[in-house]
Amino acid sequence: MSAYRIPFNKPSLVGNELHYIAQCVHQGKISGDGPYTKKCEIFLEQTLGAPRVLLTTSCTHALEMAALLLNIQPGDEVIVPSFTFVSTVNAFVVRGARPIFSDIRPDTFNLDETKLESLVTRRTRAIVPVHYAGVGCEMDAILKIAERYDIAVVEDNAHGLFGKYKGKYLGTFGCLATQSFHETKNFSCGEGGALLINDPRYVERAEIIREKGTNRSRFFRGQVDKYTWIDLGSSYVPSDILAAFLYAQLEAREEIQARRMRIWKYYFEHLKNWAQDHNAKLPFVPADSEQSYHIFYLLMPSLQQRQALIGHLKSHGILSVFHYLPLHLSDMGRRFGGKQSDCPVTEVVSDRLVRLPFYNDLSEADQAFVVAAINEFDAR
Numbered sequence: 425m426s427a428y429r430i431p432f433n434k435p436s437l438v439g440n441e442l443h444y445i446a447q448c449v450h451q452g453k454i455s456g457d458g459p460y461t462k463k464c465e466i467f468l469e470q471t472l473g474a475p476r477v478l479l480t481t482s483c484t485h486a487l488e489m490a491a492l493l494l495n496i497q498p499g500d501e502v503i504v505p506s507f508t509f510v511s512t513v514n515a516f517v518v519r520g521a522r523p524i525f526s527d528i529r530p531d532t533f534n535l536d537e538t539k540l541e542s543l544v545t546r547r548t549r550a551i552v553p554v555h556y557a558g559v560g561c562e563m564d565a566i567l568k569i570a571e572r573y574d575i576a577v578v579e580d581n582a583h584g585l586f587g588k589y590k591g592k593y594l595g596t597f598g599c600l601a602t603q604s605f606h607e608t609k610n611f612s613c614g615e616g617g618a619l620l621i622n623d624p625r626y627v628e629r630a631e632i633i634r635e636k637g638t639n640r641s642r643f644f645r646g647q648v649d650k651y652t653w654i655d656l657g658s659s660y661v662p663s664d665i666l667a668a669f670l671y672a673q674l675e676a677r678e679e680i681q682a683r684r685m686r687i688w689k690y691y692f693e694h695l696k697n698w699a700q701d702h703n704a705k706l707p708f709v710p711a712d713s714e715q716s717y718h719i720f721y722l723l724m725p726s727l728q729q730r731q732a733l734i735g736h737l738k739s740h741g742i743l744s745v746f747h748y749l750p751l752h753l754s755d756m757g758r759r760f761g762g763k764q765s766d767c768p769v770t771e772v773v774s775d776r777l778v779r780l781p782f783y784n785d786l787s788e789a790d791q792a793f794v795v796a797a798i799n800e801f802d803a804r
């Protein structure tokens with residue numbers, strides 16, 4: 425049980441999760457690449473229009489697979505936003521890459537495409553845009569620069585499943601993209617992820633990397649009569665038990681997204697006036713973007729006010745949280761030369777952002793309680 429009356433996140437069951445898990449066990453196939461893994465992959469391929477989707481043990485591991493697929497070598501440079509989760513960057517750094525930290529746009533908190541070209545060098549091998557809160561990055565501009573310099577684009581779409589940029593699904597722009605099914609995400613199986621392969625040239629090697637560097641996937645399909653070690657790889661295949669849980673959630677896509685849209689809109693409508701009165705900002709979603717309704721945040725006028733609001737909500741039994749400390753100022757980021765003021769927008773946003781409780785089962789009554797508590801807050 426959470427110590428909070430309203431936790432920040434709570435896993436929920438939408439329907440068939442436990443039934444599918446029981447089926448999976450009774451059918452006697454609980455290791456990876458069983459029927460539910462296939463169902464999830466086909467669902468995502470057909471819905472998103474991605475040529476191939478591979479379920480993975482996490483988004484972190486899908487990003488590691490991307491770094492292996494791109495043959496990232498020591499000394500290669502990878503452009504990443506500083507305002508992101510550590511895995512966006514670390515997955516490339518473990519292959520020896522040097523991260524080049526980009527600042528973010530002050531409106532969407534996505535990688536600032538107007539600064540991108542100035543960060544490109546002859547060593548740049550990849551750009552990794554993150555669709556923060558499931559609001560698309562400016563992909564037209566990013567892809568144009570990537571094409572001009574022949575650089576791979578890997579979308580970290582951990583937040584953005586089923587979001588769209590200019591009518592096209594997030595995760596279908598880069599040659600590769602990654603998803604997360606971690607407990608906090610809209611669609612979850614506790615821990616899990618997926619690699620979206622938009623450039624079919626990567627499919628065969630991706631299957632090998634995911635299967636410990638072996639051609640076991642081809643063996644299972646009867647394409648070779650024994651399997652063997654042929655490349656680098658690791659164990660990136662999730663259990664079919666997790667895929668069974670996930671499939672039940674994916675099947676309920678419309679219902680889950682409708683619930684999350686309602687929650688997001690409730691916060692937005694009921695906090696508009698308060699935000700204006702308190703010099704706080706609500707999320708910005710550009711007109712050509714269809715967001716995934718993953719996060720609801722407030723941008724407070726100062727670090728002190730952000731901390732005071734988190735403390736105030738805590739005293740009401742509500743857990744709200746900040747997000748992403750700037751990676752260029754982390755211990756590892758500083759080892760790569762990161763220093764204060766390198767990414768000024770990131771530094772300000774990181775100080776001031778607060779995320780409100782947001783999960784599929786969050787009731788309107790509980791949201792009303794959160795809104796009432798915020799309305800009581802006055803740090804001026």
Ligand SMILES: Cc1ncc(COP(=O)(O)O)c(C=O)c1O
Pocket residue numbers: 482483484485508509511512554580582583603604605606616617
């Ligand atoms: C932007 C981003 N990328 C990657 C990850 C890592 O996801 P996972 O926990 O599935 O490895 C997260 C986690 O929340 C994230 O926010």
